[in-house]
Amino acid sequence: MRIVLLGPPGAGKGTQAQKLAEKLGIPHISTGDLFRDNISKATELGLEAKKYLDSGDLVPATLTNRLVDDRLNDADAADGFILDGFPRSVEQAEALKDMLAARNTTLDAVLEFRVSEQELLDRLKSRGRADDTEDVILNRMKVYRDETAPLLDYYQAELKTVDAIGSLDEVFARALRVLGR
Ligand code: ADP
Numbered sequence: 001m002r003i004v005l006l007g008p009p010g011a012g013k014g015t016q017a018q019k020l021a022e023k024l025g026i027p028h029i030s031t032g033d034l035f036r037d038n039i040s041k042a043t044e045l046g047l048e049a050k051k052y053l054d055s056g057d058l059v060p061a062t063l064t065n066r067l068v069d070d071r072l073n074d075a076d077a078a079d080g081f082i083l084d085g086f087p088r089s090v091e092q093a094e095a096l097k098d099m100l101a102a103r104n105t106t107l108d109a110v111l112e113f114r115v116s117e118q119e120l121l122d123r124l125k126s127r128g129r130a131d132d133t134e135d136v137i138l139n140r141m142k143v144y145r146d147e148t149a150p151l152l153d154y155y156q157a158e159l160k161t162v163d164a165i166g167s168l169d170e171v172f173a174r175a176l177r178v179l180g181r
Contacts, residue, residue: 001026001179002105004083004096006151007113009140010120010127011164012171016113017084019172023181026080029071031064031088053131056139058088058147065095072099080108089147093154109179110155113164113171117141 001024005013014030021028035053038046045063052059068086071077087093100106115123124137131140152159160178164171 001080001108002083002100003081003179004087004107004110004155005085005113006110006148006155006159007164008115008117008120008144008148009137010124011113011115012123012168013084013113015168016164016172016175017082019168020175020179021082023176024080024082026082027074027076028082028084029068029077029086031059031068031083031085033085034067034071035059054136056131056136056143058143061089061091061095064088064092065099068096069099072103087151088143090150090154093151107158109160110151110158111175111178112152112159112161113175114161115164119165 003020003026005017007013014032017028017030032053035046035049039050039053040046045067048063049059058064064086068083072081083096087096096107120141121137124132125134131137162171162174162178166174
């Protein structure tokens, strides 16, 4: 299956993506993790991306799209993947459509993890990642509202919404149910 996960920062996408990937036997591709990995290894891409992660802004499309396109070339992604954190804008969604078309394929499902803003703030503040300070969190939420939320309409036809308030296992069970697994 080829699946995209949508949802605001703090919705628990990463954790659920990991569990879904294990269950479905497909790789979990997180652009945030790929950027952080590049930053910790001080690659050229990491050096360029760091200032955007530090401020909570989107890394420019040219860098991000190339990162994903390269990752989709890896053998483990040939038969399916869970994309977590990409696409994050309509522009990226168009780029993804082209990447999939070039591989003669399309998405099977888009899952939206839905959580209230207050719950998100509480969760993020207790997570403590380097970019989880209040200013940066508020900026990431604004970027989500402005850039990413329009994807809920863009993917209207394939969108399945999961209530992401509850225990990890509860949310996981809901996600599997909407995927028909
Ligand atoms: P969260 O879901 O908590 O916002 P992520 O790990 O998904 O965390 O993303 C962290 C940061 O990585 C973002 O704030 C952004 O700077 C960068 N990033 C991740 N994915 C993308 C993307 N698709 N396009 C541009 N920037 C991205």
